[in-house]
Amino acid sequence: MDYADARKRMVDGQLRPNKVTDPRLLAAMGTIPRERFLPEGPLRARAYLDEDVLLPGPAGRALTEPMALARLIQLAALRRGDRVLLLPAGTGYAAAVMAAMGAHVIGLESDEALVRLARAALAETVGPEQARILHAPIAQGHAAGAPYDVILIEGEVPEVPPALIEQLAEGGRLVTVLEREGRVGHAVLGRRIGGSFTLTTAFDCAITPVREFARAPAFVF
Numbered sequence: 001m002d003y004a005d006a007r008k009r010m011v012d013g014q015l016r017p018n019k020v021t022d023p024r025l026l027a028a029m030g031t032i033p034r035e036r037f038l039p040e041g042p043l044r045a046r047a048y049l050d051e052d053v054l055l056p057g058p059a060g061r062a063l064t065e066p067m068a069l070a071r072l073i074q075l076a077a078l079r080r081g082d083r084v085l086l087l088p089a090g091t092g093y094a095a096a097v098m099a100a101m102g103a104h105v106i107g108l109e110s111d112e113a114l115v116r117l118a119r120a121a122l123a124e125t126v127g128p129e130q131a132r133i134l135h136a137p138i139a140q141g142h143a144a145g146a147p148y149d150v151i152l153i154e155g156e157v158p159e160v161p162p163a164l165i166e167q168l169a170e171g172g173r174l175v176t177v178l179e180r181e182g183r184v185g186h187a188v189l190g191r192r193i194g195g196s197f198t199l200t201t202a203f204d205c206a207i208t209p210v211r212e213f214a215r216a217p218a219f220v221f
Contacts, residue, residue, distance in 0.1 A: 006048040028100035037093035059111040062208035082149040087138040092118030099130035108138045155210035168192040
């Protein structure tokens with residue numbers, strides 16, 4: 001498979017026609033070998049499809065659809081030098097893209113096999129100075145590295161976890177996709193200003209849920 005050609009087709013056919021306009025983002029996704037962030041084997045042939053690619057392992061992770069991921073990252077309005085918390089990190093592709101845009105990224109991932117894949121792929125692309133993947137639970141974030149300018153929850157969640165809001169810097173942005181029962185989820189941008197946190201709906205978006213943030217089943221009598 002000609003991955004370089006597939007990468008160009010992804011940018012020109014999936015990103016540019018769907019309101020992805022940030023030139024740094026287009027350059028990063030047009031350069032970083034997305035296939036390297038999938039396990040060796042048949043999954044790599046699906047790297048540039050316009051759909052989530054489910055990853056092996058118990059955590060239920062996925063490599064997020066290119067257009068959806070690009071629009072979420074663009075929504076975060078990354079600035080060079082921003083400190084970013086990514087969770088879950090999965091195989092590290094989103095971390096690589098944001099690092100290539102000049103951010104310093106810490107990613108959390110609980111699946112050890114995915115952590116190994118992510119670290120190897122990042123070492124070959126952007127380097128550990130710009131993006132680090134920690135093998136750790138994700139539900140409470142990473143307070144030791146706070147405050148963050150940006151937090152990206154790469155997956156659908158029922159609500160924004162309060163613990164993560166507390167880890168945002170003043171003026172910090174949080175981007176994720178909120179679930180809507182029976183309907184397509186919507187991407188949201190949260191901002192922490194003056195000690196308050198406000199959410200704004202940005203666009204419809206359907207990506208793989210993050211199991212660690214799922215609501216506990218209600219008890220039924």
